Amino acid sequence: MGRTPSARAEADPVVGLAQWLRSLRRQAGLTYQQMAHRTGAAGFAPATFWRAARGTTVPRWAVVEAFVTACGGDPGQARGRWTAAAERRREVPAAPGGRREEPVLGPEFIHTPAQLLQAMRAMRLDAGGPSLRELEDRARFHGVTLLPHSTVGAVLRGERMPSKTLLLHFVAACGVSRAPIGVWEDAWDRADAYRRWARSRTRSARHGAHRPVGDAQPPVRAA
Numbered sequence: 001m002g003r004t005p006s007a008r009a010e011a012d013p014v015v016g017l018a019q020w021l022r023s024l025r026r027q028a029g030l031t032y033q034q035m036a037h038r039t040g041a042a043g044f045a046p047a048t049f050w051r052a053a054r055g056t057t058v059p060r061w062a063v064v065e066a067f068v069t070a071c072g073g074d075p076g077q078a079r080g081r082w083t084a085a086a087e088r089r090r091e092v093p094a095a096p097g098g099r100r101e102e103p104v105l106g107p108e109f110i111h112t113p114a115q116l117l118q119a120m121r122a123m124r125l126d127a128g129g130p131s132l133r134e135l136e137d138r139a140r141f142h143g144v145t146l147l148p149h150s151t152v153g154a155v156l157r158g159e160r161m162p163s164k165t166l167l168l169h170f171v172a173a174c175g176v177s178r179a180p181i182g183v184w185e186d187a188w189d190r191a192d193a194y195r196r197w198a199r200s201r202t203r204s205a206r207h208g209a210h211r212p213v214g215d216a217q218p219p220v221r222a223a
Contacts, residue, residue, distance in 0.1 A: 014057075018053050022053045031126065035049050035067065116161070135149070136149045167184060
């Protein structure tokens with residue numbers, strides 16, 4: 001029998017810390033942007049708080065302390081959880097290559113499918129991590145869902161690029177983006193143009209075709 005998410009959290013204090021931080025934010029009803037404003041002189045960006053709540057790394061104590069303080073939590077309890085997570089992470093070898101994840105880009109700066117996917121995952125987390133079924137229910141219109149959970153799941157796993165329509169419904173269902181919907185449409189257009197360009201380059205390389213040097217650059221559209 002598989003282990004439940006709560007059991008995994010108990011086994012991994014890193015995940016447990018992240019889940020606790022996310023629950024604090026939900027209880028406080030704050031966005032990461034609002035938390036950044038509350039921290040004031042601490043100077044932490046919204047993306048820093050977002051990464052702290054992901055559970056993929058152990059954030060610095062100063063970040064956790066600012067996160068908890070902004071949400072009205074108990075720094076003493078946070079310290080105990082953070083210490084357990086830090087000790088656990090020291091026991092686990094670093095990932096091969098020591099790769100670091102790229103920062104999440106705003107829609108006006110997105111140019112590739114990977115950047116679009118990262119923004120969608122961040123948006124879902126910023127919305128409180130709703131389940132795929134919950135997103136599906138939020139996008140029902142006359143009894144028909146505009147966000148099938150299986151399709152959204154495949155998109156968020158990186159198995160396929162979303163259609164423009166699905167992306168726009170996803171943005172609306174998450175309800176946390178302040179960017180106009182047209183900015184997300186432009187982001188999708190750029191990502192799709194990049195995808196088609198990359199596919200054509202792959203086909204050309206596979207067949208040994210030679211293109212002029214001027215065609216060797218990815219498409220660039222105004223943000």
